Amino acid sequence: MCDVDFQAVRDEFALTEVFGPAEQREADTAADRFAIGRRDRADLPLVTIDPPGSCDLDQAMYIAADSAGYTVYYAIADVAALVTPGGALDLETRRRGQTYYLPDGSVPLHPLSLSEGAGSLLPQQDRPAALWEIRLDRAGEVVSARVDRARVRSVARLDYHGVQADWESGRLHPSVEALADVGRLRAAWGRAHGSVDLRLPEQEAVRGDDGWELRIEPRTAFDEWNAQISLLTGMCAAQLMLRAGVGVLRTLPPADAKTVTALRRSAAALGFDWPESTSVGEFLDGVDVSTPRGLAVMADAVSLLRGAGYAPFDGAVPEQPLHAGVGAPYAHVTAPLRRLGDRFATEVCLAVSASAPVPDWVRSSLVQIAETMHATDSLSAKVGRACIDLTEATILAGRVGERFAATVMRGDQVFVEQPAVIAKCAGDPPEGRAITVRLARADVAARKVAFDYQPDMSPAGVKAQDAENV
Template identity: 55%
Template sequence: MDSSANATGGDFARVRADFDLPDQFPPAALTEAEQAVSDGPRGSRVDATDIPFVTIDPPGAKDLDQALCLSRLEGGYRLHYAIADLGAFLVPDGALDTVARERGQTMYLPDGNVPLHPTVLSEGAASLLPDERRAAALWTIDLDTEGQPVSADVKRAWIRSVAQFDYATVQADIDAGREHPSVTLLPEVGSLRRSLAIKRGAVELQLPEQDVDKDGDTWGLVLRTRTAVDAWNAELSLLTGMCAAQIMLRAKVGVLRTLPPADDNAVEWLHRSAAALGIEWPPSTSTAELLAGLDPADPAALALFMDATRLLRGAGYTVFDGDLPELVTHAGIAAAYAHVTAPLRRLVDRFGTEICLAVCAGEPVADWVRAALPALPGLMESSDTLAAKVDRASLDQVEAWVLEGKVGAEFDAVVLRAEATVAEIFIPTPPVLAKAAGEGLREGESVRVRLTAVDPVRRRVAFERA
């Protein structure tokens, strides 16, 4: 699915003000960042500039955290995965470290980001931009012929990316058989890893992904179709995070992204929902297998994906230093997992990377890293909550701009979740997620709805069953 609608609107200053987002860095943090760029990254590192790394990111991205190169081994595959070595630039407990802990992560708004770190680092000296010699935490992960990891190591290195790609370009090149050699094996390895994820019981929800686009002075809503390259690339990041988690668990120190297993009530609810939606669920089919086999274009499948979000509630961060915690796995991934692949954009990744670098080098984990661990769950959970609210508010704002002046118009919609007199709906054209009033709305039902109100100031729209 891919549809769009446009409307002339303003900027997102109100969203920034409503959530008290900072518009600049403290002078001390900027000075420290500029000094870090001048001094260059700290620490000795191996030279891996002969590996032809490439990056795959959204179009126009400058904060490039990851670069990859896949090659074939006699008994499987090798993934070289380079991660921006932000820890080599920051002074522990310095001004820049302090403000990064306050921010937690980069906030993405349609008219510009609120970065975790000053752009001289995140979009400059620390970013894995093409044709530049860059400091990286270089992961080397060897896989067997089935895609299972047999060894994983990370060390500080110099790397050089030879090309910057976006997802659509890589997908088109692979489809046409003209892909860069470094990603030739991406479909093969990515598919193996995806199959293993389904066997593990990993849950993937193929819900519509709204996004904001701009053409001149006009804001628009688009529905981003997830390409196979998106999924394959995500599997490499997940693989790295799973290897990082195992390194931490063996060393008995680390920070994991965790999610408790869904309770029986949530699973039973999903079975009842599938039956009500007319989706056949064979007894031998797991939840992961069922969801992976559904067509996201099917209204009933969209409704079931929405119901399946119940299985993924309660995610958090678990730190440990000594005894292992009771919960070490992420139920949605169906494995132990740690964030280590996006340090330019997410605070916790820097600390996870430092732990893995120390363990793999046979060195003690730095005292400043260990001292920071207890505070990380609270910092990340707060910033995750804020990021979700900012993202939703930005989308709500554009929805209101796009629909302004169209009160009384009718639209085709799919009911995603229904209660007594109100339902969550998805409108494909323009791509809008909203609520609609009406009696007897059923999940998975295709309905006609009427726009009853638009308030661009409060970022609200309202529908009713036509």
């Protein structure tokens, strides 16, 4: 039985699910501040697609296809309608920044009565939303985009794996029948514009029959197509902001020539043929990460996506507005129940789309919001890593000295499939090879796991592995 106490992580990073009485009261009594004048779009057959069991439902979609292209209706929870600027809850969410997800539960940005109640796009419930209407041509290019306040009503709550299974069996919900087509078109658009998608293993700690275990989060085709709708909306939001000269972008500078050259050198050493005419994104899109060398080159490609940040602006637009991972300017607007910045960015877009002034409470906060998001993104990554590290060390405690089959992702890092562990490895293991490693450390208190590699650890096995990797 593997029992992991994640409360230690909460305590270390001062995370609490509890809200003060004033914040809780505001959430419990939240009412739509913009009910008068809100469009009634309860006629749209919107559906949500989220992990199983999720109740903080930020987005609902419906995609209509016709002879000229597609219309994407994307409803986003209208959190600004439920949180009073300057109120106790507003101030507390500015401090928290975002929801933090731990394996045994979340530390929410808003009280659950709002994030899983009045603000959540739960099925068969009238809800206030910021409704995006994005028109695409048959090639997936954006023809027009606008957003306004609407009352919506989701007709179904779907989950990722269920949607994938429905698609494979030919019984997909009619509201998302066109999602595969639009997702493919937008993914192709991204590749043509230099987007970079790193398909690395994502660990998750889950509670099984015998306690906590580590698994690799599977990525389905529908996961990726669903993500394309969020990316599309964020790109449209960025364009609205840039045209108006006010907003906050999520940015990532393009990798410099030196970094790309280093990746090309690494790919060549691993045996890849990478023509000069093929872009980074196109090359990586064709890499099979189920192979040792594919996993290794994808791990090396992490160097391309460094320097992410937020760029608030009011007047002059940012000198570097691009998000290189997306291949275009981009903004976070699709998860306001879970990210503070999305509420403010959405308010900018609503104002611009309506040819109205951006509210002063939004304009005056853009720099602060960007700083908060930058800091809390870092904290969120630390919390997530701490939970995985703790689970790895707990599962492997008492197994020091045992040997495991592993794939070398980089010269100092290996991926062990069973249990699903990614950790440091001493001994200069050969990058992009399937090898055998020895567990050298599993320290629960320090949350540290380490392996070591010796070329002569299993000569026959290494010889066979070398042949397999050719």
